[in-house]
Amino acid sequence: MTGLNLNTSITGDRVVLNRALRVVYNWISELLSDLVGVHLLGPAFALAMLEFQSFEEDWTEGSLTHPPTVMRFSLIQDELRDLGWLDAVLGPRHLWAEVQPHSPKALVAGWPLDKRLIELVAAKIPTYFATCQEVVRNVFSARAFGPANFNADDAELRSLLECYLPPAERVRPDGTATPFPPESIINSCWLFWAEGTPGWSDHQDDRYESRALLGRLLFKALELSRIRSRMS
Amino acid sequence: MTILSKERLRHLLFETDAAADRLVVMPILEPDRQISEGSVDVRLGGYFVVTRSARVGGLEPFLDERTLNAYQETIHVPFGRQLWIHPGTFVLGVTLEYLRLPSTVFGSVTTRSSWARLGLHIASAVAVHPGFVGCLTLELVNAGNTPVAMYPGARIGQLVFYDAPGGQPAGRGKYFGQILPRFARLTEEAPELERWSALSLP
Numbered sequence: 001m002t003g004l005n006l007n008t009s010i011t012g013d014r015v016v017l018n019r020a021l022r023v024v025y026n027w028i029s030e031l032l033s034d035l036v037g038v039h040l041l042g043p044a045f046a047l048a049m050l051e052f053q054s055f056e057e058d059w060t061e062g063s064l065t066h067p068p069t070v071m072r073f074s075l076i077q078d079e080l081r082d083l084g085w086l087d088a089v090l091g092p093r094h095l096w097a098e099v100q101p102h103s104p105k106a107l108v109a110g111w112p113l114d115k116r117l118i119e120l121v122a123a124k125i126p127t128y129f130a131t132c133q134e135v136v137r138n139v140f141s142a143r144a145f146g147p148a149n150f151n152a153d154d155a156e157l158r159s160l161l162e163c164y165l166p167p168a169e170r171v172r173p174d175g176t177a178t179p180f181p182p183e184s185i186i187n188s189c190w191l192f193w194a195e196g197t198p199g200w201s202d203h204q205d206d207r208y209e210s211r212a213l214l215g216r217l218l219f220k221a222l223e224l225s226r227i228r229s230r231m232s
Numbered sequence: 233m234t235i236l237s238k239e240r241l242r243h244l245l246f247e248t249d250a251a252a253d254r255l256v257v258m259p260i261l262e263p264d265r266q267i268s269e270g271s272v273d274v275r276l277g278g279y280f281v282v283t284r285s286a287r288v289g290g291l292e293p294f295l296d297e298r299t300l301n302a303y304q305e306t307i308h309v310p311f312g313r314q315l316w317i318h319p320g321t322f323v324l325g326v327t328l329e330y331l332r333l334p335s336t337v338f339g340s341v342t343t344r345s346s347w348a349r350l351g352l353h354i355a356s357a358v359a360v361h362p363g364f365v366g367c368l369t370l371e372l373v374n375a376g377n378t379p380v381a382m383y384p385g386a387r388i389g390q391l392v393f394y395d396a397p398g399g400q401p402a403g404r405g406k407y408f409g410q411i412l413p414r415f416a417r418l419t420e421e422a423p424e425l426e427r428w429s430a431l432s433l434p
Contacts, residue, residue, distance in 0.1 A: 175263035
């Protein structure tokens with residue numbers, strides 16, 4: 001493997017190579033999962049990831065199992081932009097700051113070897129990004145849900161949340177109703193949370209309580225939407 | 233207070249634009265069947281709190297949250313399955329519908345007569361105050377002589393709504409925005425008990 005000066009005819013080097021390939025495999029799996037997440041759930045996936053990774057201390061540090069967080073967000077950002085979410089939804093709401101591509105650290109000779117492996121993979125793996133994106137885009141090309149669909153539902157979803165109601169369905173004056181798609185429901189709740197639950201003024205002092213309430217509304221909305229869909 | 237007519241109910245449920253004035257019962261899957269003169273039928277949700285009396289010696293509702301937690305267990309019964317309620321048994325259920333009452337509407341929940349005739353009671357605390365938000369917890373008791381099967385999705389109760397002109401919405405209480413049946417949270421009222429204890433003579 002270039003960069004490590006390995007001689008694979010030597011058993012010890014073969015072990016190192018297998019270890020490096022394992023890192024590549026792990027990282028590609030993670031990156032593909034991130035791309036699938038963006039295609040399935042749009043900004044909601046990115047915001048959930050952001051919250052989850054906020055506990056991570058160093059976003060530039062990779063591991064044997066996971067690529068550096070900043071690399072993952074850079075790829076997620078590319079996909080959000082390609083799908084139109086950045087321009088149509090996240091940008092206008094000022095919910096996304098531009099993520100700079102990951103800059104691999106300089107390779108340092110010596111031990112620990114795992115650290116060298118990780119930095120080497122971090123330097124090389126961006127060459128696979130285009131292939132990963134192509135694979136996922138092909139798989140999800142027929143998927144209809146996108147920013148245009150979401151924005152069509154957005155105002156009504158938001159007004160329901162502001163009234164502490166599950167954003168489950170659009171009710172018409174004749175009493176009939178249409179369920180909102182699950183992707184719209186999940187995105188409306190995550191965006192509402194990211195924007196600070198506007199309209200819930202009484203809850204502003206207690207974000208934990210707001211979060212619990214929003215979680216319940218999301219859960220109920222998904223249940224009711226599914227019931228309505230299956231009944232129709 | 234006057235009972236809201238079917239026409240008025242439909243107006244409040246489906247034709248009111250102002251969010252603050254809207255009566256929400258979500259979902260109403262069969263408006264013609266569920267909405268009648270003065271009332272809206274509600275369905276049984278799929279979550280229940282069952283009691284485990286063998287685990288505790290007794291309930292001390294104000295003082296012992298740990299015992300209360302040991303006494304109850306939340307279970308889920310999927311649609312199409314049933315929960316048997318045996319005679320004399322007490323189970324907490326929940327409405328499938330999520331409600332929101334405007335400040336000028338008061339409600340009460342009662343058992344549909346068909347179920348009451350099987351010996352079932354669904355609510356002791358029947359009042360639904362103006363401003364209520366959430367799913368209603370139902371106190372299910374089988375007062376009959378034989379076990380009764382409860383099916384999530386069944387129209388089990390009815391909400392009767394009344395005009396409450398000049399009403400003020402209730403504050404955000406401890407059960408605000410609940411979607412699952414909630415057991416009593418009387419431990420929060422323990423300070424009230426302490427005040428009464430202070431009155432006792434030595």
